[in-house]
Amino acid sequence: MTLEEILAARPSPGQPRAYSFPKFERTVLPSGLQVLTVHVPGRPLVSANLIFQRGAVDEPADLAGATILAARAMTEGTERYPGVELIEAAERLGSTLHAEASWDAFAASVEVAASRLRAALELLDELVERPTFPAEEVARLRDERLNDLLQMRAEPRRRVEHAFSQSIYTAESPYWRLAAGDRSTVERLTRDELIGIHRALLSPQRSALVVGGDLTGLDVPRMAEEVLGSLASAGSGQSSASAVSGEPTAKPALSVPVADSAVDRTIVRLYHRPGSVQSEVRIGHVGLPRRISDFHAVQVMAAILGGLFNSRLQLNLREDKGYTYGVGAGFDMRRGAGPFAVRTAVQTAVTGPAISEALSELRRMRDTLVTEAELAAARDYMVGVFPLRFETPGAVVGAIGGLYVNGLPDDELACYRDLIERVTALDVQKAAQDHIHPERLAIVLVGDADVVAGDLEAAGFGQLEVIREELPEESGEAGSGDGEDE
Amino acid sequence: MTAPSVSFTDERLVNGLRLIIAEDHMAPVVAVCIWYAVGSKNEVPGKTGFAHLFEHVMFQGSRHVAKTEHMGLVQAAGGTLNGTTWLDRTNYFETMPSHQLELALWLEADRMATLLDALNQENLDNQRDVVKNEKRSSYDNRPYGQWSNKLQELLFPPEHPYHHPTIGSMEDLDAASLEDVAGFFRTYYPPNNAVLAIAGDVDPAQARAWVEHYFGEIAANPAIPPLGDLSLPATLGGERREIVEDRVPLPRHYFGFRAPRFGDPRLEALEVAAQILAGGKGSRLYRRLVREERIAQDVAFFTLGFVGGASIAAGQATVRPGVDPDVVERAFEEELERLGREPVTADELARARALIETYELESLQRVEERADRLAMFATLLDDPDMINRQLERYLSVTPEEIQAVAAEVFRPDNRVVITYVPAAEAAAGQDEETAA
Numbered sequence: 001m002t003l004e005e006i007l008a009a010r011p012s013p014g015q016p017r018a019y020s021f022p023k024f025e026r027t028v029l030p031s032g033l034q035v036l037t038v039h040v041p042g043r044p045l046v047s048a049n050l051i052f053q054r055g056a057v058d059e060p061a062d063l064a065g066a067t068i069l070a071a072r073a074m075t076e077g078t079e080r081y082p083g084v085e086l087i088e089a090a091e092r093l094g095s096t097l098h099a100e101a102s103w104d105a106f107a108a109s110v111e112v113a114a115s116r117l118r119a120a121l122e123l124l125d126e127l128v129e130r131p132t133f134p135a136e137e138v139a140r141l142r143d144e145r146l147n148d149l150l151q152m153r154a155e156p157r158r159r160v161e162h163a164f165s166q167s168i169y170t171a172e173s174p175y176w177r178l179a180a181g182d183r184s185t186v187e188r189l190t191r192d193e194l195i196g197i198h199r200a201l202l203s204p205q206r207s208a209l210v211v212g213g214d215l216t217g218l219d220v221p222r223m224a225e226e227v228l229g230s231l232a233s234a235g236s237g238q239s240s241a242s243a244v245s246g247e248p249t250a251k252p253a254l255s256v257p258v259a260d261s262a263v264d265r266t267i268v269r270l271y272h273r274p275g276s277v278q279s280e281v282r283i284g285h286v287g288l289p290r291r292i293s294d295f296h297a298v299q300v301m302a303a304i305l306g307g308l309f310n311s312r313l314q315l316n317l318r319e320d321k322g323y324t325y326g327v328g329a330g331f332d333m334r335r336g337a338g339p340f341a342v343r344t345a346v347q348t349a350v351t352g353p354a355i356s357e358a359l360s361e362l363r364r365m366r367d368t369l370v371t372e373a374e375l376a377a378a379r380d381y382m383v384g385v386f387p388l389r390f391e392t393p394g395a396v397v398g399a400i401g402g403l404y405v406n407g408l409p410d411d412e413l414a415c416y417r418d419l420i421e422r423v424t425a426l427d428v429q430k431a432a433q434d435h436i437h438p439e440r441l442a443i444v445l446v447g448d449a450d451v452v453a454g455d456l457e458a459a460g461f462g463q464l465e466v467i468r469e470e471l472p473e474e475s476g477e478a479g480s481g482d483g484e485d486e
Numbered sequence: 487m488t489a490p491s492v493s494f495t496d497e498r499l500v501n502g503l504r505l506i507i508a509e510d511h512m513a514p515v516v517a518v519c520i521w522y523a524v525g526s527k528n529e530v531p532g533k534t535g536f537a538h539l540f541e542h543v544m545f546q547g548s549r550h551v552a553k554t555e556h557m558g559l560v561q562a563a564g565g566t567l568n569g570t571t572w573l574d575r576t577n578y579f580e581t582m583p584s585h586q587l588e589l590a591l592w593l594e595a596d597r598m599a600t601l602l603d604a605l606n607q608e609n610l611d612n613q614r615d616v617v618k619n620e621k622r623s624s625y626d627n628r629p630y631g632q633w634s635n636k637l638q639e640l641l642f643p644p645e646h647p648y649h650h651p652t653i654g655s656m657e658d659l660d661a662a663s664l665e666d667v668a669g670f671f672r673t674y675y676p677p678n679n680a681v682l683a684i685a686g687d688v689d690p691a692q693a694r695a696w697v698e699h700y701f702g703e704i705a706a707n708p709a710i711p712p713l714g715d716l717s718l719p720a721t722l723g724g725e726r727r728e729i730v731e732d733r734v735p736l737p738r739h740y741f742g743f744r745a746p747r748f749g750d751p752r753l754e755a756l757e758v759a760a761q762i763l764a765g766g767k768g769s770r771l772y773r774r775l776v777r778e779e780r781i782a783q784d785v786a787f788f789t790l791g792f793v794g795g796a797s798i799a800a801g802q803a804t805v806r807p808g809v810d811p812d813v814v815e816r817a818f819e820e821e822l823e824r825l826g827r828e829p830v831t832a833d834e835l836a837r838a839r840a841l842i843e844t845y846e847l848e849s850l851q852r853v854e855e856r857a858d859r860l861a862m863f864a865t866l867l868d869d870p871d872m873i874n875r876q877l878e879r880y881l882s883v884t885p886e887e888i889q890a891v892a893a894e895v896f897r898p899d900n901r902v903v904i905t906y907v908p909a910a911e912a913a914a915g916q917d918e919e920t921a922a
Binding site: 013092 | 589619624628687
């Protein structure tokens with residue numbers, strides 16, 4: 001065979017190896033704490049995640065940022081391990097303790113050799129049950145957040161995300177706020193507020209321990225009972241009655257946050273950043289919560305629009321026009337309706353044309369059926385990549401934690417591929433028609449208004465508002481942080 | 487915990503392609519990773535940024551694969567993919583459900599054999615625009631965005647190919663022509679300049695047969711031009727400083743040092759030192775500058791390993807409002823220099839080792855990482871078995887070795903300090919194109 005003959009023949013796939021999402025076992029401790037374990041053979045590193053169904057969305061508006069700040073402060077010292085000793089104790093086990101809050105949940109997690117799991121759980125318990133919130137460390141973390149807010153204003157990407165949230169939600173919605181809080185609320189946070197947040201967090205009936213890895217020879221539920229069994233006493237004090245293994249006891253209903261739209265017709269909001277060589281652009285509106293009946297159709301639709309590498313937006317704005325290094329679109333699904341957004345950064349000179357193309361892709365998603373080839377590409381990718389997503393225990397544990405946080409059924413992931421397979425072109429179009437609203441978009445930009453405002457005005461996408469505020473001369477604290485929580 | 491052990495085969499096809507296969511069946515996935523021994527160090531003056539632009543062209547199709555089809559086929563097969571370019575090398579990788587391995591091999595072979603058949607001006611111009619937008623996104627429109635480019639510029643002399651950044655300049659990107667692409671492909675993309683690593687759920691005999699079939703007939707280039715002598719004095723020979731005005735609210739220092747080359751055990755000692763200096767909240771710099779003295783908002787320290795001339799050891803500290811940047815610089819440098827004066831404590835070293843061990847085990851869980859490291863060690867050190875010795879080498883680093891390399895590297899006359907300060911005017915700055 002010549003090289004030409006060899007390469008002219010495309011290979012066809014072999015027989016796929018059977019795959020199913022790892023099964024997990026559930027035990028409910030007398031306190032109400034659920035223990036979810038998943039055995040992943042051959043993986044000596046175990047991932048343990050202690051999750052509480054309470055997040056930034058549940059905090060009062062005037063304490064915005066308190067939950068995330070409390071999470072950060074929980075590794076700053078406990079009764080038994082003052083100061084940095086907690087961190088050091090974890091490091092001696094070869095692990096790093098993570099305590100993180102998101103909109104929907106707080107989670108303390110650790111990755112550790114299976115033989116050291118018990119010692120690591122003891123540290124997790126210490127962190128969660130007995131943090132001391134030293135006043136001076138709280139003050140330092142608060143100042144670091146204030147510094148981070150200053151840095152945020154200087155970073156076009158973070159600044160546009162913030163402006164976008166504040167454009168699409170009414171001020172009554174928690175999602176209008178920054179999850180980690182802004183200056184007006186963070187400045188006021190002290191040890192006392194964090195202690196209050198911590199107390200509200202600690203309900204065993206709203207918490208689960210998820211452990212995954214090679215669990216051969218480990219009785220994780222028993223270990224959890226011995227180490228975390230007293231969790232109830234630290235919390236709100238409610239005790240669960242009859243805990244039956246295999247079936248969770250009556251769960252308190254998850255609260256559904258307000259997520260009202262502030263936009264009733266398309267608007268354009270341009271934040272002036274002189275000399276910007278690109279415009280950071282966000283286009284969208286209030287999207288969807290995680291618990292919806294057409295979840296799988298929405299996911300396929302979003303993949304075709306802006307999720308795949310070869311999504312419609314990418315093929316148009318990147319591979320055809322060269323306007324951008326990358327463009328994506330999707331729904332950030334939370335307990336309440338998170339945002340739907342098209343996200344990109346485009347060369348300043350083509351800002352208007354790039355937005356026109358993005359808008360036409362949004363309309364096309366609603367107006368016509370996707371082709372069979374597009375549908376197959378998205379469906380085959382989502383089904384095929386599923387095992388790759390769950391190669392490590394950390395990923396499996398994270399996904400099971402996600403089910404718990406959102407109150408989803410245990411078989412949600414096991415059914416995922418079948419349900420994706422069944423999505424039709426009509427389902428995709430219906431999802432677009434139901435959930436994409438081109439007539440009431442917020443188009444939010446951070447860019448050089450002196451160059452792009454004229455084009456945006458002329459294009460007539462919607463009412464244009466140009467915000468020319470410069471970086472304020474703020475004194476006090478500010479910084480670059482690890483938080484991309486905005 | 488047991489040390490990771492990756493068993494693999496290592497062979498060469500007649501045309502020089504190096505093939506490494508590591509079989510394990512833990513998950514039904516397989517990674518294909520191909521490293522070409524060409525990077526931005528092979529660029530000539532006036533053509534900076536070309537190796538990376540070329541990497542983009544590699545996704546624009548080949549004789550039997552249409553534009554955008556490479557991505558499309560891999561994704562439809564349930565795979566993920568990407569490519570990256572760096573000073574010493576360019577790599578391309580696909581992670582696939584294991585029954586789709588042959589597709590990934592065919593795609594890599596088709597572009598290695600026939601890329602130029604699909605090359606046209608329209609695709610080149612399109613990817614030039616995409617890459618220029620990548621440069622704007624990643625460097626020019628980003629606060630502090632030029633730090634790494636400036637660090638290379640100051641650490642390496644103008645005639646050295648590490649002097650210029652991999653992303654290149656707008657002017658040079660504009661100058662890239664179809665002839666440049668063709669010449670670069672013929673010179674640097676033959677099978678004898680590549681290492682192909684396959685890791686995961688694979689039948690080695692079948693994989694070997696497919697590789698022979700698809701790659702075996704691709705012609706070698708017997709005349710890959712050698713790079714010449716990249717060696718450099720071990721130290722800079724005098725401190726270099728730059729102050730950069732930018733649209734940033736907080737000042738920030740970036741520190742850079744010439745360091746031993748990739749593969750030198752002293753660089754590994756330096757990596758352990760970096761863990762002790764800034765690896766998390768228990769580290770020296772974090773404790774002193776962030777937690778105790780509260781003069782910095784954040785700190786970092788890390789190494790960038792290169793095989794030609796010298797590696798880079800680099801750090802950063804963001805200055806808290808109201809704090810004199812000089813105070814932060816002195817504290818940072820004191821901690822580096824202290825490492826050269828006194829041995830680290832047994833407890834610090836034990837914690838660093840434990841964290842490195844977990845990190846290594848965590849990384850090697852994924853087939854993509856195993857394939858990548860095998861190809862990396864084969865390409866850069868001609869020693870793929872380093873994948874099995876790396877952890878042991880980190881764990882055997884002694885306090886004396888850390889002290890010795892710190893004393894060699896963290897010297898004022900081997901130091902670059904780049905200090906970002908808030909610009910007086912809001913529009914002053916870093917945007918390369920604003921002047922153009």
